[in-house]
Amino acid sequence: MFKKSLLAATVSVIGCLNAQADSFSERVDSTFQYIIDDDEPGCSVGVIESGEWIFQAAYGLASLELQVPMTTQNVHNLASVSKQFTAMAVHLLADEGKIDLNEDIRTYLPALMDYGEPVTINAMLGHVSGMANYSDYEYWVSQPGGESLMLTTAVGDPLSLDSKYYLSISDLYAYLQDVPLRYSPNEQFHYSNITYFLFSMLVEEVTGQNLAEYAHQKIFQPLGMSDTVFLDSPYPVIENRVTGYDKVRGRYVRLEIDQHEVGDSNLYTSIEDMLTWDRHFYDPQLGSDPESLIEDFNQPNSSIRDNESLYANGQFVTDRYEQPVYSHDGWHAGSKTYYERYPESEFSIVILCNDASRDPTAFARFISQYYFDPEL
Numbered sequence: 001m002f003k004k005s006l007l008a009a010t011v012s013v014i015g016c017l018n019a020q021a022d023s024f025s026e027r028v029d030s031t032f033q034y035i036i037d038d039d040e041p042g043c044s045v046g047v048i049e050s051g052e053w054i055f056q057a058a059y060g061l062a063s064l065e066l067q068v069p070m071t072t073q074n075v076h077n078l079a080s081v082s083k084q085f086t087a088m089a090v091h092l093l094a095d096e097g098k099i100d101l102n103e104d105i106r107t108y109l110p111a112l113m114d115y116g117e118p119v120t121i122n123a124m125l126g127h128v129s130g131m132a133n134y135s136d137y138e139y140w141v142s143q144p145g146g147e148s149l150m151l152t153t154a155v156g157d158p159l160s161l162d163s164k165y166y167l168s169i170s171d172l173y174a175y176l177q178d179v180p181l182r183y184s185p186n187e188q189f190h191y192s193n194i195t196y197f198l199f200s201m202l203v204e205e206v207t208g209q210n211l212a213e214y215a216h217q218k219i220f221q222p223l224g225m226s227d228t229v230f231l232d233s234p235y236p237v238i239e240n241r242v243t244g245y246d247k248v249r250g251r252y253v254r255l256e257i258d259q260h261e262v263g264d265s266n267l268y269t270s271i272e273d274m275l276t277w278d279r280h281f282y283d284p285q286l287g288s289d290p291e292s293l294i295e296d297f298n299q300p301n302s303s304i305r306d307n308e309s310l311y312a313n314g315q316f317v318t319d320r321y322e323q324p325v326y327s328h329d330g331w332h333a334g335s336k337t338y339y340e341r342y343p344e345s346e347f348s349i350v351i352l353c354n355d356a357s358r359d360p361t362a363f364a365r366f367i368s369q370y371y372f373d374p375e376l
Contacts, residue, residue: 244334
């Protein structure tokens, strides 16, 4: 993991090595050249100002086995950065009159257990629904009656829900229908991948299309995001897709796709398509009233904070450099990703890495520092 102390040391070293390289692009490029070796998994990096690239580059390898260099055309799993695209699909359903964001999710997914109190779609979008996360598995199976939710292997050993790649999407959905709330709704922030997976079931229930089909028709195709797709099958061929890796005991190991449910993760895209996505926040094109839809989309779902941040439809919202910043990171199957927007400055950073040992959030910190505090 790229620690803050190492980040500070790296920036200091780069400052010494490149005392004459005082342009923004030179500073960013020099830093990544220092951090990522040519023979390691790497990152696609893009920096946007007013809807245009002011920096775009790629470092390291897209495939260690094939020794293929990373490019800005490579396609990455966005991991949890996928959530804002799922949230946009949910808002489009509301725009079409198919759902009400303030309605109980069981109105549309009646197969879910009776939670004893309403759980609204809006609360789910903002992670204040009280729904559990996959990582809460040991908690809920330990509750009274929870033994019925215990997963076991073929030889009877406990199986964590993090091993959900053994389940089909339909089986995972059937299983999650009986998972109780972790907390009462609208009382505290509790990050839940389960809620965003359930949105994929919501789309399917009210449209007859799966999330991949609906998002392609309503989001990616209208915006011209030709590299972008929700992966809801374990065996797809995606052109220019990178291989995911992690570092174990000092050596890189390949990480295969370990699940194929969508909503919470598994959106594949390139930084080229992320430029298109970023532009739509300033020149919205989706929905019956695009300006109103994007304004609603950027509003926090509640006033409940996660530390210092609010949450707005797949985006953490906080302040940095005396202005709002919308951001989200992702980590899944050898992908580490980060995307942040400073709307007042129309400035954004996209970092997509195929190495789970990287920290693109920390990388974005020095990029934003170079941009907003160039004297440091």
